[in-house]
Every structure is written in C-alpha cells, then in structure tokens.
Amino acid sequence: MTVDYRCFELDPTMERDAGYNIYEKLSSKYGMSLDQAKANCRNMEQMAYELGLDFRFDTQVLTNTFDAHRLVMFSKEHGRMHEMTDRLLRAYYSEGQHIGDHATLVDLAEEVGLYRAEAADMLASNEFSQAVRLDEQEAEQYGIKSIPFFLINKKYAITGAQSPEVFVQSLQQIIEQDGLTVDQSGAACDDDGCELPDTK
Incomplete structure (x- = not known):
C-alpha cells in the first residue's frame, strides 16, 4: 500500500x-x-x-x-x-x-x-x-521537507509513513553497511564499543 x-x-x-x-x-x-x-x-x-x-x-x-x-x-x-x-x-x-x-x-x-x-x-x-x-x-x-522523516546515523534517511517491514529491511541494511552488530539487549555495537538504546 x-x-x-x-x-x-x-x-x-x-x-x-x-x-x-x-x-x-x-x-x-x-x-x-x-x-x-x-x-x-x-x-x-x-x-x-x-x-x-x-x-x-x-x-x-x-x-x-x-x-x-x-x-x-x-x-x-x-x-x-x-x-x-x-x-x-x-x-x-x-x-x-x-x-x-x-x-x-x-x-x-x-x-x-x-x-x-x-x-x-x-x-x-x-x-x-x-x-x-x-x-x-x-x-x-x-533535505528534510516533510514528515515523517527518520535520519539514522546522520547519513541514512527513511521518509514517509512506511510499513514495519520496510523499517526492518532498512535498518538491517544500515546495520550491514555500517558494520554494526545488534546484541539481544538492543545495543548497537561496532569496533569502538556499544551504544545502548535510548529508553527515555
């Protein structure tokens, strides 16, 4: 849709x-x-x-x-x-x-x-x-001209109202391209350590 x-x-x-x-x-x-x-x-x-x-x-x-x-x-x-x-x-x-x-x-x-x-x-x-x-x-x-607009790592953009499947696919691609791994707690990790998810 x-x-x-x-x-x-x-x-x-x-x-x-x-x-x-x-x-x-x-x-x-x-x-x-x-x-x-x-x-x-x-x-x-x-x-x-x-x-x-x-x-x-x-x-x-x-x-x-x-x-x-x-x-x-x-x-x-x-x-x-x-x-x-x-x-x-x-x-x-x-x-x-x-x-x-x-x-x-x-x-x-x-x-x-x-x-x-x-x-x-x-x-x-x-x-x-x-x-x-x-x-x-x-x-x-x-280049943000409308909402919703999601900027990830200040270099990847997901624009518009997307399905959960599109978000999952996009995030998986970003993780692969940036060489990140995601552990079971949701922390994004690379060679410099892990960034814990913001739970606020």
Whole structure:
C-alpha cells in the first residue's frame, strides 16, 4: 500500500491565523485538486483509526508552529520533551486546537507538568528561537521537507509513513553497511564499543 503523508504539515513559517484549511493548502502546494487532497487525508484518517489514532483534518487549525517548536525546546530542558511533543500533536491533529495561540500552548504545557508562568514567560520572550532556527537549518541540510522523516546515523534517511517491514529491511541494511552488530539487549555495537538504546 502506498501512503500519501502530505496531510502532515507542521509549518513554522506560516502565518499565525492562516485563514485556509489543510485541503486548500495541499491543493496549492502540491498542485492537486481539493477532492484529491480530501481523499488523501481521508485515507490517512482511516489508516490512523485502524492503528488506534484519531486524526481529524476537518477541524485542524492551520497555524505558524514556531512557538510550539520553542515550547518543545523549553520542555526538553525540563525533561518533558516527549510528553510535550505528544500533547502538541494530539492537540493539532485530533482536537482542532490552535497551537499557534500562546494561551493554548500554556494550557498544554501545564497539562504535561510544566509551570504555567514559566511557559508563558518563555513564550513572551525570544527564548529558544535560535535553537529552532538551527534545527530548521539542519533539516534543510539533510533535505528534510516533510514528515515523517527518520535520519539514522546522520547519513541514512527513511521518509514517509512506511510499513514495519520496510523499517526492518532498512535498518538491517544500515546495520550491514555500517558494520554494526545488534546484541539481544538492543545495543548497537561496532569496533569502538556499544551504544545502548535510548529508553527515555
């Protein structure tokens, strides 16, 4: 099955109040009809549903996500990056929340255990702007233009929503090409030692 993942757009360059929907954006960006854009997104919603996920593109609020990215950087310093990222994605793709709005972001930050006042102060400042810009530059250097995008060992890329079989095959090829071995604990090993998997 071929998966069109162009419904997934987190855009830190878009205006805060876009005034158009995901279907109109996809139609303009990729030169497809509105019906094609809707069909692609319906397909993604159905696939997500089969995996226990709830995507609702009809209610998605397109917005500039730069401040949401800054909030993720802020949450990383407080050990809540994974929780914050998950909460933002759920708010954006499933709940139709405006994740470009500071009040919404502060509420979401509090939900994952961050202090409201600290999150609000950070969002009112320019803090973490440079970190987000550096991430954007690095993504550009690696040719990352859409999500999902998986970069392995900073030289191998797996793009798009792939099946588990494709991931396994790709990882096996990478292990062979880089001369790695994987022991039963999941540690990747070469002549310089082993790198334990990140279990955070």
